[in-house]
Each structure stands twice: as C-alpha cells, then as structure tokens.
Amino acid sequence: MAIATINPATGETVKTFTELTEAEVRDRIGIAHDRWQTYRRTTFAERAALLHATADLLEKEADDVARMMTTEMGKTLASARAEALKSAKGMRYYADHAEEFLADEPLPDPSVVGASRALGRYQPLGVVLAVMPWNFPLWQVMRFAAPALMAGNVGLLKHASNVPQCALYLEDVFRRGGFEEGCFQTLLVSSRQVEPILRDARVAAATLTGSEPAGRSVAAICGDEVKHTVLELGGSDPFVVMPSADLDRAAETAVTARTQNNGQSCIAAKRFIVHTDVYDEFARKFVERMRALTVGDPFDDNTKVGPLATEQGRADVEELVDEAVSAGATVLCGGQRPDGRGWFYPPTVITDITREMRIFTEEVFGPVASLYRVTDLDEALEIANATSFGLGSNAWTEDAEEIERFIDDLDAGQVFINGMTVSYPELPFGGVKRSGYGRELSSHGIREFCNLKTVWVG
Template identity: 80%
Template sequence: MAIATINPATGTTVETFPELNDAEVEQKIGIACERWRTYRNTGFDERAECMRAAADLFEKEVDVAAQLMSTEMGKTLAAAHDEALKCAHGMRYYADHAAEFLADEPLADASAVGARRALGRYQPLGVVLAVMPWNFPMWQVMRFAAPALMAGNVGLLKHASNVPRCALYLEDVFRRAGFPEGCFQALLISSRKVESILRDPRVVAATLTGSELAGRSVAAICGDEVKHTVMELGGSDPFVVMPSADLDRAVETAVAARVQNNGQSCIAAKRFIVHADVYDAFTERFVSRMRGLKVGDPFDPATEVGPLATEQGRADVEELVDDAIAAGATALCGGRRPDGPGWFYPPTVITGITRDMRVFAEEVFGPVASLYRVADIEEALEIANATSFGLGSNAWTNDETEQERFIADLDAGQVFINGRTTSYPELPFGGVKRSGYGRELAAHGIREFCNLKTIWMG
C-alpha cells in the first residue's frame, strides 16, 4: 500500500509521501538509541512537564487534529474531536500518575531472604517499536506513547500507511512540547521494513494493534529475537441482552456500540445475543434505529456514520455479508453498498446466521450487526464464547446472579455490565485468546515496557 492520504469519502488521493530508505531508517534508530541513553535518566517531573505541554497542544489544536483524522480515515468530525481530547486526557493521566505507578516496591519481608532490604524497581527497557492502526490514529498511538515516554522509554512509530499526516502530527506535537529530539519518531515506511527493525538489537521491544495476521508476524519475529511484545488484535465482541435489562438503554447503547467509528473498532459490539423473551421488542427498535442513521460526509455535523477507511475494507465487509445472505441469512436493513463515490457501507443488521457462515467466526470491521435469538443464559454464553476472539464483552441484565455469571464465564479481557465497552486511561485494556496478550493503560500499561529489577541489599 502506498503511503498516502486518500479521502475515503471521495476516494481522492490528497497527498503521497516518500518511504524512508534504509539509510534514513538506520539513522532514526541510531538517534533513538542515543537519546535513550540520556532520556532514561531524566526525572518524572521533567517528563511530566513535557507531557502536560503536549496535552495543552492537543487541547489548543483540537480542531486541527480532528480534521486530520476525519480526512485520512473518515471518522465523523465529532468523533475525531472527542478522540483528540481523549489523547490529552490520557497524557495528563500518565503525567500525574507515572511516578506512583513506577515507585519502588517492597518485595518481601527482608529478613526472610536474609537481606537488610528487598525491593523491586521499575526501569525503562529502551527503544520500543509501535506498529499502529488507522482506526484510532491518535488515541491508539497515545495509549502506547504516553506511558512509554513517562516510563523513560523512547518510541518509534510505524503507523498505518493511510494516516501519514496523523503520524507526522504526533511526532511534531511531542517535539514542540519539549521532549528531547529522538524521543518519539514517526517512520513513514511500508510493512516490509518492519522485520529488519524488529531484528535490530537496538530495538528492544514492540507493541502492535491490528489484525491477527499482523500480530502473528510481529510476535513470531520478536519471539525469535526474544523481545517483549504487547498485542492488541481483533475482536468480535458479544452484546448480550437478558429479560431484566432496561431495553430502551440497551437498544440505544447497542446502536452506538455497533456504529462507533463507522463500525471500525476492535471493541465495537458485533454480535447481538438476545433472549427470546425480549428478542422481538429489541429487534424492532434496534433495526429501526440502525435503518434511520444518517450516512454521509464525515465533516457534516448531521452525519452519524461516515465511510469505511479503505476501499479494501469495504470490500471485506461486503464479502462477509454477501456470503451470509447467499447461505440463507437475512438482512433486516442495509446489506447493499450505495452508488456514488467514496467507500460507504450502510448500517446493516443480519439474522438467521448459522455456524457454517464466515460471519459467525470472522470479525466484521464495519457497521454490520449479527443478531442471535437465545433461549436462556446458557445458550447466550455458549454463542458469546464461540469465537476465537476475546477482547471485550457487554451484558445487559439487572439480575445480580446473572451479572455474576457473565463476569465469571464470558471469555474476554473486559466485561461491561449494562454499559458499552470502551477504553479509559484509568482501566487496563487487553484481550485473551486470539485478541492478543499484555495490557495497555492504567498502571499495568506503563509497566509493560519496564524491567522489574529485583534488588537484594545485605
């Protein structure tokens, strides 16, 4: 894929960017390595001052950042605006809490191990490569960059090829905020250059958010090199609705959960599993709301669903829906691409899904909801867990026994009861099964790229 800004609402190429050559990549890695030798010894107060300055820039330039995101990947301007402010919030969170999260830890009763003192100290690992996706082109990067920089690491960003302006903007923000040159660098490169960077001994770890295929590749290379990785991969999150649920809230949240970011979110609810007692009422309201959503120009304030980010992305969604319908599923709304320019796909609800359909097992990365009727909580859990993914999950019930059952038995890194799965700086984020491993955000996220050094003092 060319490194280019292509407006997904029109399909028009706005700007192309040259790929860094091998010598330029080598130079940037060298700069990062040299910078880490000094940056690792800076104090938390100094790092926090720069991080808060970066947050100030995001808040001051929120309209600039939002326009970049909407232009490059098609999210609505309102959603892009919120994403930019969320970045500022995440930066302030780590500026405020990094010293606390990485404070020395007493490890044991010192006398039990024959020591005067026994403690653990968190120290930064070094140069970390972040391979990041286009769907949250600034927030996803910030989930890595804010904790990594506050811990004393330095970052190299290999961003998705369709959001180069966002990548360069992020690098520029950190530079203007006062971080030393080389602390955070964007690498405008194709995926074919990633392996050589991962195998460079100066790059000590990697984090990736993206497809399962990309995650397997990066994890395999880093495994061969014995380098630490964090993987946040795909998701096919269940959204379970039981009879005791507040149906009005559940429907409104279900719509928002499915079409957030134009349906292109790993933690978007994708499979709606509804108890038979409320299935008809839920379906009627849900389909009506999905059918009524306004699809259009992401810069139009009235737009609720913009285009998909890439032409291939739309083709992938279309292929999964067409496969299901050809095999006997029914589209209750949507299901056909509109005429005209841009990579739009309508909000779609499909039912009558069987296990031999691809949509049963694969992630649909667009505004398509799969709807299932179940007889009881046992069947709900069976379908919810009948996936290779395990990122987020949602369960709607006011029955406390059912709530505890979902918390215990949903195979996921996150369970949200009577709410929509989302990411907060304050909560750890990550999945199980083929949704990846490791955690971002909260204290867990900043510790991922630290060495917990055991210290024994006699």
C-alpha cells in the same frame, strides 16, 4: 500499500509521501538509542512537564487535528475531535500517575531473605517500536506513547500507511512540547521494513494494535529475537440482552456500540445475542434505530456514520454479508452498497446466521450487526464464547446472579455490564485468545515496558 492520504469520502488522493530508505531508518534507530541513554535519567517531574506541555498543544489544536483525522480515515468530525481530547487526557493521566505506578516495591521484612534491604524496581527497557492502526490514529498511539515516555523509554512509530499526516503530526507535537530529538520519531515505512527494525539489537520491545496476521508476524519475529511484545488484535465482541434488561437503553446503546467509528473498532459490539423472551421487541427497537442513522459526509454535523476507511475494507464487509445472505441469512436493514463516490456502507442488521457462515466466526470491520436468538443464559454464554477472539464483551441484565455469571464466564479481557465497552486510562485494556496479550492503560500498561528488577542488599 502506498503511503498516502486518500479521502475515503471521495476516493481522491490528497497527498503522497516518500518512504524512508533502509539507511535512513537505521539512522533514526541510532538517534533513538543514543537519546535513550540520557532521557532514561530524567526525573518523573521533568517527563511530566513535557507531557503536560504536549497535551496543552494537542488540546489547543484539536479542531485542526480532527479535520486531519476525518480527511485521512473518514471518522465523523465530532468523533475525531473527541479522540484528540481523549488523547490529551490520557497524556495527563500518565503524567500525573507514572511516578506512583512505578514506585519501588520494598519487601516489608527483608530479613526473611537474609537482606538488610530488598525491593523491586521498575526501569525502562529502551527503544520501543509501535506498529499502529488507522482506526484511532491518535488515541491508539497515545496509549503506547504516554506510558512509554513517562517510564523513561523512547518511541518509534510505524503508523498505518493511510494516515501519514496523523503520524507526522504526532512526532511534531511531541517535539514542540519540548521532547528532545529521538524521544519520539515517526518512521514512514511500509510493512516490509518492520522485520529489520524489530531485529535491530537497539530496539528493545514492540507493541502492535492491528490484525491477527500482523500480530502473528510481529510476535514470531520478536519471539525469535527474545523481545517483549504487547499485542491488541481483533475482536468479535458479544452484546447479550436478557429479559430483565432495560430494552430502550440497551437498544440505544447497541446502535452506538456497533456504529462507533463507522463500525471500525476492535471493541465495537458485533454479535447481538438476545433472549427469546425479548428478542422481537429488542430487534424492532434496534433495527429502527440503525435504519434511522444518517450516512454521509463525515464533515457534516448531521452525519452519524461516515465512510469506511479503505476501499478494500468495504469490499471485505460486503463479501461477508453477501456470502451470508446467499447461504440463507436475512437482512433486516441495510446490506446494499450505496451509489456514488466514497467507500460508504449502510448500517446493517443481519439474522438467521448459521455456524457454517464466515460471518459467524470472522470479525466484520464495518457497521454490520449480527443478531442471534437464544433460549437461556447458558446458550447465550455458549454463543458469546464461540469465537477465537476475546477482547471486549457486553451484557445487559438486572439479575444479580446473571451479572456474576457473565463476569465469571464471558471469555474476554473486558466485561461491561449494562453499558458498552469503552477504553479508559484508568482501567486495564487488552484481550485473551486471538485478541492478543499484555495490557495497555492503567498501571499495568506502563509496567509492560519496564524491567522489574529485583534488588537485594546484604
């Protein structure tokens, strides 16, 4: 894929960029490694001051940054601005809490191991490569960059090829925030250059958010090199509705959970599993709300769903829906590509899905909801867990016993009861099964890129 800004609302190429040469990439890695030798010795207070200054700039420039994000990947302007502000919030969170999260962990009684002093100390790993996706072009990066920098690491960013302006902005804003050259660099490179970067001895670790094939590739290379990785891959999150649920709130939230970011979110609810006692009523409320959403220009304040980010992305969504319909599935709303420019696809609800259909097992990365009818809690859990993914999950019930069953038995990295899955700086974020491993955010996220060194003093 060419490195270019292509407006998904029009299909027009706005700007193209030249890929770095292999020699230029090696030089950038050298700059990062050299900078780490000094940056790792800065204090938490010094790093926090830099991160707060960078957050100040991002907040000040949020409107301009939002327009850039909307132009590059099509999210609505309101959601783009919210993402910019959330990214600044995440930076401040780690600036304020990193020292606490990475404090020494002394053994209360070191004499039990024959020492006068014994503890665990968190220390930075070095140069960390981040391979990041286009769907949240600032927030995904900040989930890695803020904790990594506060831990004393330095970062290299290989961003998605369709958001180069966002990628370059991130390097620029860190520099203007006061971080010295080499602390955070953007590498405008294609995916073919990722392997030599990972195999460079000066790169200590990697993190990737993206597709399962991309995660497999990075994990395999880093496994061969014995380097630490964190992977956040796809999701096919269940959204279970039981008879005791508040159906109006559940249906309203379901629409947002499915269509957030134009339906292009790993933690978007994708499979709506509804108890038969409330299935018809929930389906009616849900479909009415999905059908009422305004699809159009993401710069228009009235638009609720913008275009999909890439032409291929829309083709993939269409293929899954069309295959299901040809095999007997029923479309309750949407399901047809609109005429005109841009890569738009309407909010769609599809039901009568069987296990033989690809849509039953594959992630649909667009505003398409799969609707299932179940007879009891056990069947709901069985269908919810009948996926190779395990990122987020949602369940709606007021029954205390059902709540505990969902918490214990939903096979996912996150369970949200009577609400939609959201990433918060304060809570760990990640998945199980083929949704990846490791955790971002909270204290766990910053410790992923540290060596927990055991210290024993006789």
